[in-house]
Amino acid sequence: MATAVQRLRGTFLPLSFNSGLNVIGILVVLVALFASTQRVIEGGGTYFFQTLGFGLAQGAIFALVALGYTMVYGIIELINFAHGDVFTLGAFFSLAIITSPLGALIGLTPSSSGAGVILPLLGLFVVTMLFCALVNIAIERVAYRPLRHAPRLAPLITAIGMSALLEGIMNVWKGPYNLAYPDFLPENQIPLGGGATIAAKSVFVIVIAVVLMVVLTLFINRSKLGKAMRATAQDRDAAQLMGIDINRTISATFFIGAALAGAGGIIYGLYYNSVQAFDGFQYGLYAFTAAVFGGIGNIPGAAIGGFVIGIVFAMSDGYFTTKWTIPLIFAILIFVLVFRPTGLLGMRVPEK
Amino acid sequence: MVRARGLVVLTVATLVAFACGGSTNGGSSNKGEIDIASDLPTSGADASSGLPTQYGAAFAVEQAGSVKGFTLKFIPFDDAVNGKHDPTKGTQNVQQMISNPKILGMVGPFNSGVAGAEIPVANQAPLAMISPSNTNECLTINFDYCQKYAGYTVSSLRPTGKNNYFRVAANDTFQGPAMADFAFDTLGLKTVAVWDDQEPFGLGVANNFAKEFQKKGGTVVARQGFDTSSKPDFHSWLNRAKAAGAQGIYAGATSASYGCIPRAQSQGIFDPNSYYLGPDGIGDGQCLKDSGSMANDHMYASQGVADAGSNSSAASTIAKYKAEHPNAADTAAYTFAAYDCAAILIDSIGRAIDANNGNMPSRQQVIDQIAKTSNFQGLTGTYTLNAAGDPTTPALQIQQNKSSGWTTIKNIAVNPGS
Numbered sequence: 197m198a199t200a201v202q203r204l205r206g207t208f209l210p211l212s213f214n215s216g217l218n219v220i221g222i223l224v225v226l227v228a229l230f231a232s233t234q235r236v237i238e239g240g241g242t243y244f245f246q247t248l249g250f251g252l253a254q255g256a257i258f259a260l261v262a263l264g265y266t267m268v269y270g271i272i273e274l275i276n277f278a279h280g281d282v283f284t285l286g287a288f289f290s291l292a293i294i295t296s297p298l299g300a301l302i303g304l305t306p307s308s309s310g311a312g313v314i315l316p317l318l319g320l321f322v323v324t325m326l327f328c329a330l331v332n333i334a335i336e337r338v339a340y341r342p343l344r345h346a347p348r349l350a351p352l353i354t355a356i357g358m359s360a361l362l363e364g365i366m367n368v369w370k371g372p373y374n375l376a377y378p379d380f381l382p383e384n385q386i387p388l389g390g391g392a393t394i395a396a397k398s399v400f401v402i403v404i405a406v407v408l409m410v411v412l413t414l415f416i417n418r419s420k421l422g423k424a425m426r427a428t429a430q431d432r433d434a435a436q437l438m439g440i441d442i443n444r445t446i447s448a449t450f451f452i453g454a455a456l457a458g459a460g461g462i463i464y465g466l467y468y469n470s471v472q473a474f475d476g477f478q479y480g481l482y483a484f485t486a487a488v489f490g491g492i493g494n495i496p497g498a499a500i501g502g503f504v505i506g507i508v509f510a511m512s513d514g515y516f517t518t519k520w521t522i523p524l525i526f527a528i529l530i531f532v533l534v535f536r537p538t539g540l541l542g543m544r545v546p547e548k
Numbered sequence: 549m550v551r552a553r554g555l556v557v558l559t560v561a562t563l564v565a566f567a568c569g570g571s572t573n574g575g576s577s578n579k580g581e582i583d584i585a586s587d588l589p590t591s592g593a594d595a596s597s598g599l600p601t602q603y604g605a606a607f608a609v610e611q612a613g614s615v616k617g618f619t620l621k622f623i624p625f626d627d628a629v630n631g632k633h634d635p636t637k638g639t640q641n642v643q644q645m646i647s648n649p650k651i652l653g654m655v656g657p658f659n660s661g662v663a664g665a666e667i668p669v670a671n672q673a674p675l676a677m678i679s680p681s682n683t684n685e686c687l688t689i690n691f692d693y694c695q696k697y698a699g700y701t702v703s704s705l706r707p708t709g710k711n712n713y714f715r716v717a718a719n720d721t722f723q724g725p726a727m728a729d730f731a732f733d734t735l736g737l738k739t740v741a742v743w744d745d746q747e748p749f750g751l752g753v754a755n756n757f758a759k760e761f762q763k764k765g766g767t768v769v770a771r772q773g774f775d776t777s778s779k780p781d782f783h784s785w786l787n788r789a790k791a792a793g794a795q796g797i798y799a800g801a802t803s804a805s806y807g808c809i810p811r812a813q814s815q816g817i818f819d820p821n822s823y824y825l826g827p828d829g830i831g832d833g834q835c836l837k838d839s840g841s842m843a844n845d846h847m848y849a850s851q852g853v854a855d856a857g858s859n860s861s862a863a864s865t866i867a868k869y870k871a872e873h874p875n876a877a878d879t880a881a882y883t884f885a886a887y888d889c890a891a892i893l894i895d896s897i898g899r900a901i902d903a904n905n906g907n908m909p910s911r912q913q914v915i916d917q918i919a920k921t922s923n924f925q926g927l928t929g930t931y932t933l934n935a936a937g938d939p940t941t942p943a944l945q946i947q948q949n950k951s952s953g954w955t956t957i958k959n960i961a962v963n964p965g966s
Binding site: 246373374511522 | 592630631632775778779781782783784787788791812813815837838841
């Protein structure tokens with residue numbers, strides 16, 4: 197399996213890592229050119245930055261979910277379709293805490309607001325991330341581990357099955373309605389100078405996502421477990437021969453990926469103030485697209501992919517025809533993959 | 549060959565089953581049973597408008613009890629899949645109704661998109677359909693844009709060339725413009741942003757709103773459509789609408805297509821005192837939940853039927869209904885319109901029985917009698933149905949979200965001739 201990845205890297209890669217940066221460069225230039233067109237001037241720089249802010253916020257959530265897809269794919273080459281639903285589960289679980297007596301106990305009720313919510317909210321993040329992580333470990337143990345040496349399609353189908361199962365459980369639990377998620381975040385706009393502003397809500401989402409991503413990158417690069425994960429991703433058999441506990445390492449990957457998805461779920465709830473049992477599937481699809489776009493198995497790639505898709509969403513909705521937004525995203529995906537089959541940062545594989 | 553033989557066996561078995569059913573019924577002193585079906589989305593997110601509508605139709609059947617010696621029975625169907633109305637499910641329901649010879653007509657469907665799929669199937673049976681709430685104009689009237697936007701025309705929906713479809717609601721050529729007039733004249737809005745959910749209903753009502761609002765002298769900005777197969781992110785579009793100077797938003801959508809999600813997301817972009825307008829599809833409880841902290845009295849929805857509460861002769865029936873359904877959520881905008889649909893159907897079945905010398909009428913005979921409905925005194929109005937299946941004098945109402953929920957603030961009678 198590791199050899200399969202290497203073959204992909206070795207033979208199908210016509211461009212160097214530098215050209216990965218080139219593609220990003222081209223995208224940046226395109227955005228810059230776009231920013232200078234007459235339609236932008238029409239709305240003004242303020243408008244451009246506001247739109248960018250919304251794109252970054254949406255992209256940050258995509259990125260958090262994309263990390264889970266890319267880490268799991270990197271280590272066992274499985275597209276964990278249940279991941280998007282673990283993300284929704286994060287939103288559902290945190291909502292259940294807030295609306296239960298437990299929420300009042302830690303100082304969070306649907307009507308809480310102000311600076312007083314910061315600490316309880318932090319606690320909510322920790323508990324929810326832990327819950328999602330444990331659920332994901334259980335999913336791995338039940339549905340993926342027994343099939344680790346089975347044909348590729350078998351775990352793919354159990355993943356789709358797990359996704360349907362989680363959606364079904366949430367559907368039965370809360371019904372198929374849109375659920376109102378409490379609004380704890382401030383509503384004001386933060387000035388950026390020159391009349392440009394960004395919503396405080398967007399800043400919150402972006403900051404939390406970036407902090408989590410930096411912590412993750414440090415963890416993967418510096419810690420012993422992170423090293424074990426990288427080794428397992430590169431060559432599972434060799435890693436095992438070196439004394440690495442493969443099962444524990446894979447469980448850790450599922451744990452971390454789901455913790456990020458759980459955090460993403462809370463952020464999603466706080467940002468959109470509504471959540472529905474089926475939201476995660478579609479969101480997961482975009483996040484998965486982001487992971488492939490950035491180079492599946494590559495952590496910075498997933499983050500960049502998430503942000504790029506979020507920005508394209510916002511720019512298309514803000515300047516063009518909304519009906520074209522989703523086709524546009526996939527047109528860009530096709531364009532990038534044709535020239536870079538491994539995604540934007542597909543070369544930097546050791547970091548999976 | 550094997551399949552053909554199987555089909556023959558099945559057909560024979562079905563005929564035998566029907567024949568037996570007929571003979572057992574004929575044995576009783578009663579003339580037999582006539583069933584009235586309904587097809588509405590009664591589970592999940594759509595249930596907040598579908599269930600109260602079903603209760604209205606059921607109540608009418610229960611009140612009548614029997615017609616000309618035939619016992620009446622109400623058989624409800626649910627066309628929601630995963631909480632959302634589904635045309636394919638609706639079609640399957642209609643096929644089930646057709647296979648039950650006691651069903652002489654159906655009340656429904658609730659959604660125009662479902663009607664577009666069901667009418668051709670029911671048309672070939674033929675089975676009478678009478679909807680309390682379908683408002684898409686292309687279901688009954690030919691416009692040059694129908695094939696392009698709705699995906700059907702009056703004739704493509706009726707393969708037999710005869711009409712089997714009726715409704716009591718005012719179509720979208722009225723509902724959109726009624727809100728446009730209200731927004732411009734009463735609310736004094738000059739610039740409104742319009743979006744639609746890319747469904748026949750949402751798109752139609754949004755286009756008709758925009759056309760009338762511009763005709764009045766208002767400006768429509770940020771006119772966009774959203775793919776609502778999953779929940780969209782409206783932030784960038786809302787910001788665009790705000791930048792273009794919109795004082796309010798018109799949503800050509802329903803609660804099931806995230807009609808009021810933009811209201812919640814507009815927080816921090818739009819002032820809470822900005823207006824949020826929409827068709828009957830957002831005039832329900834789900835919309836108010838979805839609006840979050842932005843749910844307030846600056847939200848207005850039109851309804852394609854008049855308010856039964858303003859009709860004094862309806863008061864006793866409404867009181868009886870409310871005694872049976874004390875929960876406020878069991879009465880919605882189309883509850884009494886559905887009651888009227890079922891009542892028109894029962895009345896027509898009665899006349900069809902007379903026309904058939906007191907015997908069980910054929911489905912075509914029922915359809916013929918519905919088409920002759922004239923000056924029928926219903927709870928929501930007096931109905932005369934024209935050849936296309938539309939009421940000749942449709943009525944509408946505008947509702948405002950007040951502390952007690954959606955409240956009628958204006959009844960509007962429209963004259964299609966004008």
